[in-house]
Amino acid sequence: MIRTLPRNIAEQVEIIAEHARREGLDFFPVIYEMLTAEQMSQVAAYGGFPQRYPHWRFGMEYERLRKQQRYGLSKIYEMVINTDPCYAYLLEDNTMTDHKTVIAHVYGHCDFFKNNIWFSRTNRKMIDEMANHATRIRRYVDRFGLDKVEQFIDTCLALDNLIDPHSLFMRRESVRPPKPINQSAAPQLTRFPAKRYMEQWINPPGELAAERERHEQKTEQFEGRFPASPVRDVMLFLLENAPLPDWQADVLSLIREEAYYFAPQGQTKIMNEGWASYWHSTLMTGYILRDEEVVTYCDHHSGTLATQPGRLNPYKIGIELFRDIEHRWNTGRYGKEYDECDDMAARRAWGKDKAPKDRVVGRGSPGREKIYEVRRVHNDLTFIDEFLTPEFVEDQKLYHYRYDPATGRMVVVNRDFAKIKQQMLFMLTNHMQPYIYVADGNHANRGELLLVHKHNGVDLDIRYAQETLRQIHVIWKRPVHVQARIDDTLMLFTFDGEQSSQQRLDEAVYDI
C-alpha cells in the first residue's frame, strides 16, 4: 500500500531535488514512502525491501529494532535502497525539518548508488528480484517443508561472507576441473608484434625463455589441481561442484546473489554515509533551512555525527574526509611538493599565501570537482588509504587503542599516524571478514574439501570455524578442512561428518 505523500512534503521533495540537481548531483528518480515507526522497523529488518524470503533471521532483527525503537534507544530516520527508481522511506512522526534533512540526505545516497563504480554491477531491479527470491523459496517450502528449507537457508547463510566482491570487475580463471592438457600444444607466450629486426629487443629471447619456464613450473605445480588456483568465491565453487539437488543449488545461488548485491554497501559504508551527510549539510545550510528550523536541524545533524569513545562513526569520518579533500584541493594542498613537505607549520599554512581573491569555493571549485571524482572511483579502503593525512588524524583526534591484558580493558595506545592508518585499513580490508580460499576440491585424493585461511595478523575464531565447517559439510557431503594459523601454529581443522577434530601441522598443506 503506497500512501501518497502529504502535499507539503511533496513540495519540499521537488525543491530539494532541484537544488541537488543544480549542485551537480546525478540520481535515479526517487520514490518516497511514509512509514510509521513500526513499519519502519519491519522494512529495516528486511534490509529495506518490501518482500524477502521467509526466514526467522528477519524476525529476530525486527524484534531487536522494534525494541530499540520502543525504548527510545535508537531511531531509524530514513532508509533508502539501491534500485532504479530509488525507494526511500520517511518516518511519519518526524518533524518537517527532519523530513527535509532526510530528503536531502537521500539524494546524496542516491547519487552515490548511481555513480560509484562499486555499485555499477548491482541489479537495479532488486525489489523485483527479491520478490522473485521470496516466491522461489516459498515454492520450495510448500514442496519440501519449512524445516528442511529453513535449515538449508541457515547453512547457506553461514557462507554468505565467502564471496569475492572484486570478481564482478574482472575475469577470474574458471574454477572447473582442468581439462587434460594437450601435451603437444606449446604454452601461449606473451609476444608483441614486431618487425623482424626489432624482434630481439621487443621480445627478448631471455624473457621468453623465463616465461616458458614459469609457465611450466606453474603447470607442474597445478597439474591435476582442482581448482587450478585458490578460489575466493567459496559459494560459487560449491555451487558449481558440490553434489546438490536442484532446489538446494537454487537456494544457494539466490543467497549468493543477495550477498553480492549487498557487498558494495559494506565496501563503501564510510564514503556512502559521508557523501550523503556532506550533501544534506550543504543543501540544508546553503538553501533550504529556515531560521526557526536551525536548532532542530543542528540537533539532528550533531546526533548523526556524534562519536562514542572507542568507535568510529562512519558518518563523521566520511563527511569530514570529504570536506578535508575539498578544502585541500581548493587550497592546492596536493601533489608531490605537498606530500614531501615535512614541516607541519608549512603544511598548515599551505595555499593561504597563494589563494587568489576570487577563489571559488563550493560549486565549480577544484575541490568540488575532486570529491565528485572521489565518489565515483573509490571504496572505503582506497578512500582512507589515499586521503587520510596526519593533519586529519590530528584534527579528528583519532587514536589507536588496544586490549590491555593487565586491566582487561581497552586502553588508548597513542596517536601515531602510521599505526592508526594501518589499523583503519585493516578494519576495512574485506570489511573485517577473514580471507578464506578453496585450495583443493580433491584433498588427499578423496574428494575432500580443503579451505585455507590467509592470515594477515589476526587468527580465526576456532569455535565459529568449526561450526561453519559443519555447515559446509552439509553442502559438500565429504569431509571438509580449513587450514589456519592459530597463535603462530599451523592447524588443520576438520569436520568429517561425525565429529570435529584438529591437528597441528608441521608444514602447510597448502601455501597461500
Add this chain to the structure above:
Amino acid sequence: MLLQIDKDHGRFRQIVRGRIRKDLRKFLTRGELVGREGKHLVSIPVSGIDTPHFRYGDNNDAGVGSGDGKSGDKLGQDGEGIGPGGTEEGRHILEVDISLDELADILGEELELPRIEPKGRHNLTSEKDRYSSIRQSGPESLRHFKRTFRRALRRYIMTGAYDPQNPSIIFERSDKVYRSWKTIKNPQSNAVIIYMMDVSGSMGAEQKEIVRLKAFWIDAWLRRNYDGIESRYIVHDVRAAEVDRETFYHLREDGGTRISSAYRLARELIERDYPGAEWNVYLFHFSDGDNSSESDSRECCKLLKEHLLPQINEFGYCQVASAYGSGNFINVIHEHLAREPKVVTARVNSKDDIYDGIKAFFAQGR
C-alpha cells in the same frame, strides 16, 4: 502495508521457545534469571541462535577511536566491552524477552505438568466501569463537546456552509457524540500461596538461594494457572512471624527450630483470611529438616492432618540439604502422612534437583 514480518517474527519466537525448552534444566538452576523479572517479562539469555561464520577471533583486539584522551587512558565504562568500530554482529548470546506466562507454559510442557483444576468459583472477577469509549447516543450531560464540535465543523466545511467571517457552528443530531463506558473486569484472586521457611542457623546462603529459585518457579507455574494469586510469607525459627517478600529472602536468624510454630501461624492465616471452599490454598515449606524435638515433629504432623490438609489444595515440603542437622523431618512426614495424597515432599541437595522438585510438586495437577 502488508508485510510477511509477523510470520518471520512468529517463527523466530518459536525457535527461541524451542531453545529455551531444550535448555530448561539449565535455566531452572540459573539464579540470575530470577532477579530479572520485570512486571510481566523476563529477559533470558539464549545462546546459539545466530548462524556461524568464519570470523576473526579474540586477538582481534585493537581499533581506532576518536576523542580526547592520552596514552593509557581506559575506554568506556567498567564491564563494557568495546569492539572495533563497524562490527556489530557476532554476539553469540541473544537476550530475548519472554512473558512469564509463556515461560510457565514452556515449563509445563517440558515437565509434562497437568493443568490445575481449581476449586471454588472459576472466575471470580470484580467489575468496574470506566468512561473510555464513545457512542452516538447518550444523555446530554455526557456529550463530548470537542468531538462533537469537530464533526460539526467538518460537516460545515464539507457542505461549504462555513463562513470564516461568521464562524458560528450549530450542532445537529448527527454531529453529537457522547462519552460512554466500558466494563473492565478485574480478576479477583482466589488462590494463595503460603511460603514458609526455616531461618534457623543451619540455613545458609546457598540453601536460601535454592529456596528462592524454587519459589520463583512455583510462583510462575501457579500464576499461569490462576488469574489472580496472592503470596504470603512466613519465616520461623523457634517462633514464627509473617514477613514481606524482601525480608523472606534476606532474613538471617540464629537459633533453634520449632516447625510447629510456623504451621500454627499458617493455620491462623488460613482460617482468618482464606476460609472455606472458595480459596485454593498452597502451602510450601522449606527447611533443612532439623527440628528441635521429636515431639514437635509429631505435633506438626497432627496439625497438618487435622487442621491444615482439609482446607488446602496441596502441602509441599521441600527439604534442602544442609551441612548441619539430622534432616530427619522428612522421614517423620513420610512415616505419619504417607497416605495423605495432598502431601508432596522433595529433597533438594543442589540446584540440579530443582527440576525434579518442581515436577514432583505439580505432577498431580492439584
